[in-house]
Amino acid sequence: MILIREVEESIALKYSENKMRCPTHLCIGQEAISSGVSLNLRPIDTVVSTHRSHGHYLGKGGNLGKMIAEIYGKTDGCSKGYGGSMHLIDLDVNFMGSTAIVGNSMPVGVGLALSSKLENYKSISCIYFGEGCTEEGIFSESINFAIVSNLPALFVCENNFYSVYSDLKPRQPKNRKIHKMVSAMGIKTFYADGNKVLDVYKTTNKAIKYIKKYKKPVFLEFATYRWREHCGPNYDNSIGYRTEKEFAKWKNKDPINEFKNYLVKNKIINANLIDKFYLSTNRKVARAFKFAEKSNFPSEKDLFKNIYA
Numbered sequence: 001m002i003l004i005r006e007v008e009e010s011i012a013l014k015y016s017e018n019k020m021r022c023p024t025h026l027c028i029g030q031e032a033i034s035s036g037v038s039l040n041l042r043p044i045d046t047v048v049s050t051h052r053s054h055g056h057y058l059g060k061g062g063n064l065g066k067m068i069a070e071i072y073g074k075t076d077g078c079s080k081g082y083g084g085s086m087h088l089i090d091l092d093v094n095f096m097g098s099t100a101i102v103g104n105s106m107p108v109g110v111g112l113a114l115s116s117k118l119e120n121y122k123s124i125s126c127i128y129f130g131e132g133c134t135e136e137g138i139f140s141e142s143i144n145f146a147i148v149s150n151l152p153a154l155f156v157c158e159n160n161f162y163s164v165y166s167d168l169k170p171r172q173p174k175n176r177k178i179h180k181m182v183s184a185m186g187i188k189t190f191y192a193d194g195n196k197v198l199d200v201y202k203t204t205n206k207a208i209k210y211i212k213k214y215k216k217p218v219f220l221e222f223a224t225y226r227w228r229e230h231c232g233p234n235y236d237n238s239i240g241y242r243t244e245k246e247f248a249k250w251k252n253k254d255p256i257n258e259f260k261n262y263l264v265k266n267k268i269i270n271a272n273l274i275d276k277f278y279l280s281t282n283r284k285v286a287r288a289f290k291f292a293e294k295s296n297f298p299s300e301k302d303l304f305k306n307i308y309a
């Protein structure tokens, strides 16, 4: 969680230098989900993600230097500088990619689950998406196919209550519980507080045991909140689509503070160790930015490579 937070705080800090020119969707405030889920995944398990993918990529062990170089648009980037923040990929750790089209990663993740089934359920396909995705047709199609085909898919819905500037009110019927709606499709579902990393960890653990035992998919919904604007490094509460009061309520539930307090209070580790961890993490993050800045831009003659229509 600290690694994800520090990487994204550095992106936010340096964004105004105008060297990172791609849109970036930060997950600050939501780190407990990628962390708690990822700790349950084996290297062989695959992950697909969305426009808000930094946490998912780092959680799976994606290469940090290549991620930052990608955001800088450099050839050492994980998509060779062509994709930017929304198109992260690291096949070395089975992070199979992220796409910017809401809902588009779902069928890809379901396809990965199908290929795993054909290979005797060798891996689990973890599919991250925001609650906005539940409003897309491909959402029901993908989940339905995973159910009827008994696929080892772990659907992870990060419900941060907003799709850009729209809260749930104009988008979904009042009182709808997403996990209950999905449960009615005939899939095992779990719901937990996405700001409590231990809850996320334990819930995912149960889900994965279920997938392995019954060879069926599971749907997880975690409640959480993004602190910064939908896209970009700033805070945007002042534009009025959400209240300071609501923001403060969630900020008080900071997943990192919550877990840190738990660890220290229960004498599991002491606060000094956490400070040391911040130091070593920040050194690692600084090295990644240096690596990205030093790397070259793709050349103009390569502009039309790897393009198809």
Ligand SMILES: Cc1ncc(C[n+]2csc(CCOP(=O)(O)OP(=O)(O)O)c2C)c(N)n1
Residues within 6 Å of the ligand: 051, 052, 100, 101, 102, 103, 129, 130, 131, 132, 133, 160, 162, 163, 164, 230
């Ligand atoms: C098919 C499609 N429709 C609309 C958009 C524009 N768009 C980009 S992100 C986003 C919000 C998605 O909300 P959610 O899935 O809840 O994820 P969050 O941004 O909250 O993490 C929208 C509507 C898009 N990229 N793709």
